[in-house]
């Protein structure tokens with residue numbers, strides 16, 4: 001019998017080179033694992049059943065590489081992708097590691113830094129497109145402040161907007177098939193990061209020259225750090241046609257960015273996320289932006305990667321059982337009972353519907369007496385998840 005939880009390319013699982021490649025350095029301790037060669041990562045992830053890898057420019061091409069070195073690295077990498085049938089669906093720019101970005105990239109006070117960040121991103125966009133990427137992520141890790149006296153808030157929004165506009169016009173001029181996905185994070189590495197949640201991003205996008213080219217890349221850990229519901233942010237982005245990409249991982253609320261293995265911490269939240277993505281048949285890649293615990297050696301890294309994908313598939317199977325559970329569906333049918341006449345009245349404002357609405361004699365006390373069965377529903381969900389049903 002084939003293992004239904006065995007990841008396959010058709011499941012569209014992707015990992016950042018920087019995720020499995022994370023050597024375990026943290027602010028208090030040095031690396032615990034040797035670096036992985038990108039070509040080796042491609043081979044290993046393909047053996048585990050992944051669809052592709054995503055990358056920052058400098059995950060592949062070192063910051064100070066010459067043009068010749070760059071071309072050699074890229075052609076060797078392309079060969080590895082072809083040899084192992086792996087794709088690069090998404091690319092991004094490292095605008096946070098080099099000290100030049102200590103005050104931000106597109107929002108640094110120094111115009112030279114902002115211009116350099118734009119130059120670096122143009123090159124990184126070219127690299128991503130050369131590797132086949134159709135999604136380009138912007139995560140402004142250093143776009144923030146500790147000292148609010150240092151920067152004018154509206155200027156930082158304007159500089160961010162000018163940069164995004166610059167890039168959408170560039171992509172159109174080049175004729176690239178590329179869309180942008182903006183990733184929010186409330187803090188870390190800056191004390192506060194600008195545009196800190198997916199909600200902030202969704203509004204910012206509507207102020208751009210080409211909003212249709214720009215969506216969001218919500219991350220489980222980042223919304224959870226902010227104490228928000230990830231699934232609610234994802235659902236809003238999806239409903240407005242803006243869920244272009246997703247960063248799957250896990251996180252305890254209000255901590256530093258833990259980037260834990262998917263499903264390792266908040267099983268119910270992970271379940272509702274997977275159920276949502278599968279129920280709506282979301283066509284994006286299931287990208288993991290997480291890393292192995294610092295306790296792990298290389299084998300632990302592959303256990304981590306396999307675990308992310310396997311847990312996703314297990315939760316997908318649980319979602320199927322939830323959807324096929326007669327008792328659960330019975331409760332849901334009752335909760336979701338429709339009223340075509342009332343809903344028709346509410347859907348669109350007309351002077352006539354105001355008149356009709358005013359005439360209805362509601363009985364709030366009677367309506368309020370009805371129990372909704374959510375206790376039962378939640379218990380049944382728990383039982384599906386724990387394998388009792």
Ligand code: GCO
Nearest residue numbers: 092137138139219247257289
């Ligand atoms: C983080 C971020 C990053 C970004 C990555 C791609 O908190 O470190 O999640 O991992 O997702 O830089 O833009």
Ligand code: MN
Nearest residue numbers: 219221257259
């Ligand atoms: Mn993160």
Ligand code: MN
Nearest residue numbers: 183219247289
């Ligand atoms: Mn991320």
